[in-house]
Amino acid sequence: MTPTEPLVRGSAAPAAVRPPLPVKMVVAGGFGVGKTTAVGSISEIEPLTTEASITEVAAGVDDLTHTPRKTTTTVAMDFGCLTIDPTLKLYLFGTPGQERFGFMWDDIVEGAVGGLVIVDTRRLDDCYAAVDHFEHRDIPFAVAVNAFDGRVEHTLDEVRWALDVPDGVPVVVFDARDRGSVRDALLVVLELALARTEL
Amino acid sequence: MVMADGATGPDPVGPAPAVRPFLVTAGRVADDGSGRALPLETQVVATAEGLAVLAGLSFERYDIVDACRLPQSLAELAARLRLHLNVVRVLAEDLREAGQLAVYVPDAGASRDASVLRRLIDGLKAVPDSRGVPSDTD
Numbered sequence: 170m171t172p173t174e175p176l177v178r179g180s181a182a183p184a185a186v187r188p189p190l191p192v193k194m195v196v197a198g199g200f201g202v203g204k205t206t207a208v209g210s211i212s213e214i215e216p217l218t219t220e221a222s223i224t225e226v227a228a229g230v231d232d233l234t235h236t237p238r239k240t241t242t243t244v245a246m247d248f249g250c251l252t253i254d255p256t257l258k259l260y261l262f263g264t265p266g267q268e269r270f271g272f273m274w275d276d277i278v279e280g281a282v283g284g285l286v287i288v289d290t291r292r293l294d295d296c297y298a299a300v301d302h303f304e305h306r307d308i309p310f311a312v313a314v315n316a317f318d319g320r321v322e323h324t325l326d327e328v329r330w331a332l333d334v335p336d337g338v339p340v341v342v343f344d345a346r347d348r349g350s351v352r353d354a355l356l357v358v359l360e361l362a363l364a365r366t367e368l
Numbered sequence: 369m370v371m372a373d374g375a376t377g378p379d380p381v382g383p384a385p386a387v388r389p390f391l392v393t394a395g396r397v398a399d400d401g402s403g404r405a406l407p408l409e410t411q412v413v414a415t416a417e418g419l420a421v422l423a424g425l426s427f428e429r430y431d432i433v434d435a436c437r438l439p440q441s442l443a444e445l446a447a448r449l450r451l452h453l454n455v456v457r458v459l460a461e462d463l464r465e466a467g468q469l470a471v472y473v474p475d476a477g478a479s480r481d482a483s484v485l486r487r488l489i490d491g492l493k494a495v496p497d498s499r500g501v502p503s504d505t506d
Binding site for chain 1: 405407408409410411412413438439440441443444446447448452453472474475476478479480481482484485486487488489491492493495496497498499501503
């Protein structure tokens with residue numbers, strides 16, 4: 170598959186270089202769990218930071234109308250990329266962690282091939298929002314427990330139980346600093362996405 | 369500024385711009401309700417026409433066309449030019465309408481296309497780990 174035809178008005182011809190098809194994966198999780206480290210481990214460029222807008226839905230418990238109040242927040246977002254071949258390029262976007270319940274990052278996850286939720290077992294609750302979001306948006310995702318200092322505080326079954334992730338969601342241990350480890354965690358997500366296309 | 373991981377690091381974008389984003393875009397916003405904003409990974413590349421008139425472009429428009437001699441994503445462009453993503457979105461649309469920038473909106477179906485996924489998997493498997501060992505040799 171190739172990108173859609175360029176939207177160029179008039180007779181102007183694009184410059185010689187035809188861009189690759191970009192495919193996006195989302196790396197999510199709470200603050201400081203290693204998202205940027207993981208992106209940097211596999212990216213062919215130093216991770217870049219840009220400002221993006223996310224829409225937050227404030228879930229007020231005393232709001233009897235059940236009408237979410239939306240606010241737009243500008244956040245810093247780190248990302249990197251990996252050229253698969255001249256026609257295909259993988260982008261990895263690290264989504265900012267948010268502790269608030271019920272936020273949306275539609276701007277970032279729209280069209281994503283899959284997601285990786287990075288978990289620090291010392292702070293499991295930091296990643297609930299990311300898990301919820303991928304589930305809600307029906308985006309294939311895996312949970313990757315970042316083994317800080319090579320140690321994991323809980324077994325994977327305990328993590329699965331604590332996060333209440335469905336059986337179909339892989340839970341793996343990885344090291345965000347290690348390129349091969351990040352690569353293998355991303356492969357788990359891609360295999361999951363591929364399996365879905367064959368249902 | 370607060371980094372994506374929550375750490376307060378050195379500001380990667382330098383001093384705050386003196387000009388607010390809505391002034392750069394003459395008050396327009398990227399998502400004006402008429403449709404979806406361009407995805408972050410949308411690829412943009414300067415057209416021959418854009419490069420031909422480069423010297424006549426000003427400020428951000430010059431920077432964008434100049435930076436797009438090679439294709440890149442809107443996200444990369446925003447990061448490298450230190451512009452807000454939504455500013456880049458609006459200006460990219462302007463430059464496209466002027467025929468100075470080719471904008472390749474990614475195919476929404478690509479992320480569920482098995483052939484694309486297989487190419488990604490094969491390509492990623494070939495990436496060596498820190499010791500130089502690709503994934504598919506073990």
